[in-house]
Amino acid sequence: MKILNLFLAIAVMTLLSCGNSTEKKEEPSIKINQTPKETVEKEEGVTNVIIEGNDQMRYNLKEIKVPSGDQVKLTLKHVGQLDKKVMGHNFVLLKQGVDINEFAKKALKAKANDHIPVDSPDILVHTKMLGGGEEITITFDAPAVGTYDFVCSFPGHVALMNGKFIVE
Ligand SMILES: [Cu+2]
Structure with a gap:
């Protein structure tokens, strides 16, 4: 009897593992269907830039290159989950010659305006703060x-x- 039980147990385990393996095989095809490739339409004279900020306090880009004379369509994505009060991100493009640390000191004081100094002569463009x-x-x-x-x-x-924003 004991040997029969053992045999049954092995048979059940084999069946279960077979079941698991077929489930796993199905996963990739589902994932492929769920993530259609992002297509950005190429417009004449427009440069699309997508930059991400995450919960580890990082951008995914250190350098952005743009041809001169183009219009820039810049999308900032906060790909993390933390609230904007603890891990807010924005994108601020500074005028040439502005010291980033000096600017950061001014931005620190501008809490009421989402850390964008009001009427700042240092800023070319900026996004709002995102969570x-x-x-x-x-x-x-x-x-x-x-x-x-x-x-x-x-x-x-x-x-x-x-990071560096390079117009060439
Ligand atoms: Cu940030």
Whole structure:
């Protein structure tokens, strides 16, 4: 009897593992169907830029290159889950010659305006502050040929969240 029980147990386990393996095989095909590839239509004279910010206080881009004379359609996506009060992200493009740390000090004080200093002469363009799961698109004309700094002006983020915006 004992041997028969053991045999049955093995048979059941084999059946169960077979069941699992067929389930696993189905997963990839479902995933492929659920994630259609993002298609960005190429418009003449328009450069699309998608930049992400995450819960680890990072942008996914360190450098953005744009041809001069183009219109820039920039989308900022907060791909994290944290609230904007604890892990807010924005995209602030600064004028040439502005020190990013000096700017961050001014931004720190501008809490009432989502850390964008009101009427700041340092800023070319900026997005609003986003929390996890949010995104926003802004459109602007590429500034003159040159290299510019972009930062997130949320308190403490500038050290990790900065990069170069290059117009060429
Ligand atoms: Cu940030």
